[in-house]
Amino acid sequence: MMINLGRRLVEKHGRRVAIITNDQGDVLVDSKVVRDFGFEYAEVLHGCFCCRFPEFITSVHEIMAKLHPDVVLAEPVGSCTDLLATVYAPLRRYYSGEITLAPYTVLVDASTVLRYHRKYDLLSPKDPLGSLLSWQIKEAEIIAINKVDLVSAENLAEVENLVRRLNSEAEVLRTSAKTGYNLDVLTDMLLSREHKPRPTIEVDYDTYGTAEAKLGWFNGSWKLSSKHKLKLENLISDLVLETAKRIEDLGGLVVHLKVSFWTGEGSAKASYVLTEESVDFTGTVPPPSDEVEVIMNIRALLGPEAITDCVKKALEAVALKYDAEYSGWVASSFKPSYPKPYYRLPQT
Structure with missing residues (x-):
């Protein structure tokens, strides 16, 4: 998804784009792929953006000084949550003169989310992993349901109903990074809108830590x-x-x-x-x-x-x-x- 969004921003909107990758480890497939597609990039390693915020903002500043990008795309570790409180809020409070935030966007995999829902009951989770997945969806401003090409119309309707029940305030968009479906719409949304200030969600960090430790x-x-x-x-x-x-x-x-x-x-x-x-x-x-x-x-x-x-x-x-x-x-x-x-x- 990041690559395809980046290419649209460059080819259709003429924007200079940089990408920041993130992982708990230090050998990243995503960084190699980003480089192979010709994007300038930086890495935040050995932890998520929230726990390594100084390294994250240093990467932002370095890539801004080097490339002067119009857009920086940053994708956190997939098991992270509470990013409004730990990344968006400090960026807005301390760096608003340098950075304009697009709406916080969460990708939901249409091909797997129902499987997780049946296993963990994302609407009323008892298992820590269910809570983690639920929190990720609840804090989104835009929910991009990805991989819609892999599921039936019936299952897709069920996915959309689930995410709307979890987060009734977010705008929900069906997308496919593989086929390009609605990626132009998503790109336009990210370029034309800004993050709207809001209270951050409540996250139990013991539950959060237990969920990540299962992986x-x-x-x-x-x-x-x-x-x-x-x-x-x-x-x-x-x-x-x-x-x-x-x-x-x-x-x-x-x-x-x-x-x-x-x-x-x-x-x-x-x-x-x-x-x-x-x-x-x-x-x-x-x-x-x-x-x-x-x-x-x-x-x-x-x-x-x-x-x-x-x-x-x-x-x-x-x-x-x-x-x-x-x-x-x-x-x-x-x-x-x-x-x-x-x-x-x-x-x-």
Whole structure:
């Protein structure tokens, strides 16, 4: 979504665009993809924007000084919430002379949100993860229901009804980053409107911390090489699907699994599509090659050590299938620390 919004801002509106990526780890698929699409970018690593607000605002200032952008797109860690209180409110209070805030926009995955609702009851959650997901939707000014191309009209109506019940004040827009549906409308909304000051929502930080602690994170990189040309779409698809299967066989649930891969002739991104148990590609897959560099990011409901083991065994199985070898394995896995925002203000 970020890439497609950025491209529209550049190509259709003539804006200079910079992007800030964010992750709990330090090897980011998103940063590689952003760079490959030609955007200037900065990273906030080892924590979310709220807990690393000084690093976040430093990145904003550095990229503003370097590029003088018209628009800065910033996407926080997907498990974060309470961003009105911890990011929007301090930006408005302390940096309003430098920065104009667009409406706070939350993406809802149409292909997975009903699955989470049935598991956690987002309207009256008892499980910490259900509370986290509910809070994320409740603080939005614009709710962009993404991936509408993957769900039926009946399910889409159910998704829209759910988000409206969670947040009756937000404007709800159906979108698809893949097909481009309503992305021009969303772009126009972000350019023409400003954030409206409002009270921030109530978030129980013990519940929030417990929810994040249920998630295991994995970030890794390596190279695959072979004596013959590797068909990269097949190879990467098998690697993604085998990794996801091993996580799910252990009772885990993949929240996101994405891969950036490249050769001397190009690069692309692959993402696991949970509902279809398939792989979606962004960009043009490079032609067959005897070697390929890979970065993989995973967030899943499974212990971090178990996720690493799943990735390693999947990589070994796929390398064997394709008569390939892997080298340069660098990986880290962990659980996020308790959220401790630098600021938390009651009013934006």
